[in-house]
Amino acid sequence: MAGTTALLMLENFIGGKFLPCSSYIDSYDPSTGEVYCQVPNSGKEEVEAAVEAARAAFPGWANRSPQERSQVLHRLADLLEQSLEELAQAESKDQGKTVALARAMDIPRSVQNFRFFASSILHHTSECTQMDHVGCLHYTVRTPVGIAGLISPWNLPLYLLTWKIAPAIAAGNTVIAKPSELTSVTAWMMCKLLEKAGVPPGVVNIVFGTGPRVGEALVSHPEVPLISFTGSQPTAERITQLSAPHFKKLCLELGGKNPAIIFEDANLEECVPTTVRSSFANQGEICLCTSRIFVQKRIYSEFLKRFVAATRMWKVGIPSDPSASMGALISKTHLEKVRSYIERARAEGARILCGEGVDTLSLPPGNRGGYFMLPTVITDIKDESRCMKEEIFGPVTCVVPFESEEEVIERANSVKYGLAATVWSSNVGRVHRVAKKLQSGLVWTNCWLIRELNLPFGGMKSSGIGREGAKDSYNFFTEIKTVTVKH
Numbered sequence: 001m002a003g004t005t006a007l008l009m010l011e012n013f014i015g016g017k018f019l020p021c022s023s024y025i026d027s028y029d030p031s032t033g034e035v036y037c038q039v040p041n042s043g044k045e046e047v048e049a050a051v052e053a054a055r056a057a058f059p060g061w062a063n064r065s066p067q068e069r070s071q072v073l074h075r076l077a078d079l080l081e082q083s084l085e086e087l088a089q090a091e092s093k094d095q096g097k098t099v100a101l102a103r104a105m106d107i108p109r110s111v112q113n114f115r116f117f118a119s120s121i122l123h124h125t126s127e128c129t130q131m132d133h134v135g136c137l138h139y140t141v142r143t144p145v146g147i148a149g150l151i152s153p154w155n156l157p158l159y160l161l162t163w164k165i166a167p168a169i170a171a172g173n174t175v176i177a178k179p180s181e182l183t184s185v186t187a188w189m190m191c192k193l194l195e196k197a198g199v200p201p202g203v204v205n206i207v208f209g210t211g212p213r214v215g216e217a218l219v220s221h222p223e224v225p226l227i228s229f230t231g232s233q234p235t236a237e238r239i240t241q242l243s244a245p246h247f248k249k250l251c252l253e254l255g256g257k258n259p260a261i262i263f264e265d266a267n268l269e270e271c272v273p274t275t276v277r278s279s280f281a282n283q284g285e286i287c288l289c290t291s292r293i294f295v296q297k298r299i300y301s302e303f304l305k306r307f308v309a310a311t312r313m314w315k316v317g318i319p320s321d322p323s324a325s326m327g328a329l330i331s332k333t334h335l336e337k338v339r340s341y342i343e344r345a346r347a348e349g350a351r352i353l354c355g356e357g358v359d360t361l362s363l364p365p366g367n368r369g370g371y372f373m374l375p376t377v378i379t380d381i382k383d384e385s386r387c388m389k390e391e392i393f394g395p396v397t398c399v400v401p402f403e404s405e406e407e408v409i410e411r412a413n414s415v416k417y418g419l420a421a422t423v424w425s426s427n428v429g430r431v432h433r434v435a436k437k438l439q440s441g442l443v444w445t446n447c448w449l450i451r452e453l454n455l456p457f458g459g460m461k462s463s464g465i466g467r468e469g470a471k472d473s474y475n476f477f478t479e480i481k482t483v484t485v486k487h
């Protein structure tokens with residue numbers, strides 16, 4: 001329990017005002033396992049109030065010029081940047097990640113999301129075609145859709161929430177956002193900056209609470225015509241079912257079972273540290289993290305030796321430790337789920353080379369109730385194992401050998417997901433050939449997580465539908481109309 005320290009109490013943000021809720025949910029500090037915050041347990045009533053506020057604000061906001069909206073987004077980015085340290089500390093406490101990662105990645109990227117869409121909204125053009133033989137000119141116009149429902153997960157809380165809010169409001173929509181009930185604090189902190197940034201009341205509304213209660217109320221609301229969701233596949237299925245009767249526009253960014261393919265001509269000096277990072281960054285809790293590593297036979301033993309040694313250097317520590325590469329996992333339930341995959345692999349006869357059950361994790365006494373585990377490398381595992389098929393979403397990765405290019409492409413593609421792959425080779429022709437054949441919305445070659453926000457982001461197969469990015473988010477958050485003028 002939190003002892004005598006007062007709990008942080010969050011409130012919903014609706015129509016420009018912070019409003020209390022009639023009930024609250026406990027929120028835990030993953031690094032101690034103690035309750036430190038109370039999150040509103042919102043439901044239909046709060047969604048109804050948010051819809052009213054968003055509806056009232058829509059005409060005024062939609063009628064502003066892109067330049068005016070852009071200025072507001074820039075001001076919000078500046079204010080977030082001025083609060084960077086405070087936000088990074090809060091994100092780390094709420095999510096379990098290291099402060100260093102929140103400071104270097106989560107909060108700067110949240111700032112960048114607003115700056116990026118503040119700029120990109122100024123540069124869209126529409127199509128026009130002539131039909132001189134019938135005296136007609138055709139062109140397209142785009143208009144904001146209305147009230148956007150935005151649902152985000154717990155792994156990159158402010159980063160992924162702002163990746164949705166920024167393009168939605170830049171395009172002239174008003175929004176109702178629902179962050180994960182596990183990580184609501186930085187969204188609430190951002191609400192405190194909205195008025196100063198010049199965001200009119202009702203343009204951004206945030207309702208906190210659980211998926212089944214407030215999430216479903218939002219998804220089912222007839223006046224919310226589009227839903228942008230990042231999270232798990234089962235939740236995406238539920239959202240699809242609930243929104244089907246209303247024919248809502250959906251953008252679903254889901255999980256992955258991402259392969260790294262390492263050919264014998266890969267530069268291991270770069271490949272090994274990057275693959276450690278791609279497997280274990282943010283405790284492996286990024287949908288883009290590598291969880292199946294295929295290594296060409298000739299370099300398999302060498303790679304494995306170097307990879308395990310580098311993984312052992314990936315320090316797990318309390319989130320404030322500047323030398324730690326990894327903090328705590330999000331929750332006790334999640335930690336148990338991740339561990340259960342390792343147990344299953346062991347029972348199937350796989351070998352655990354380092355990490356859970358092999359090495360010892362030492363933590364300060366105050367953090368022994370936290371949700372920590374060591375990064376774990378598994379080998380001698382079959383492609384059919386659940387560890388090689390299902391998204392674990394934790395610091396666990398499997399390493400297996402392969403012989404040929406054709407074989408590895410088939411094996412990499414043999415899962416239901418298709419989000420992000422990495423390919424390591426110094427043969428340019430092979431890199432292009434393999435990238436083209438992989439069933440994956442994103443392919444990084446000889447690198448990982450270098451993001452170009454202009455280009456489409458999203459997955460194939462069960463990794464989702466739709467794409468996010470400059471043009472893709474603009475298209476999603478607007479309706480298109482074709483106008484024909486007879487002259």
Ligand SMILES: NC(=O)C1=CN([C@@H]2O[C@H](COP(=O)(O)OP(=O)(O)OC[C@H]3O[C@@H](n4cnc5c(N)ncnc54)[C@H](O)[C@@H]3O)[C@@H](O)[C@H]2O)C=CC1
Pocket residue numbers: 151152153154155178179180181209210211212214215216219230231232233235236238239253254255256286287334391392393
């Ligand atoms: N970006 C990704 O790919 C993510 C994948 N996951 C995967 O999902 C697993 C479970 O994590 P969860 O937190 O349970 O993910 P989740 O998909 O349940 O949660 C994501 C968001 O959806 C909301 N939500 C949940 N049920 C809902 C419903 N019925 N209607 C509307 N909104 C709903 C949650 O409150 C949260 O804001 C993880 O272990 C991981 O494998 C989780 C988070 C992010």
Ligand SMILES: N/C(=C\C=C\C(=O)O)C(=O)O
Pocket residue numbers: 153155156160163230231253285286287288451457
């Ligand atoms: N969507 C996720 C990560 C996105 C990263 C990016 O846009 O750079 C996720 O982990 O769910």
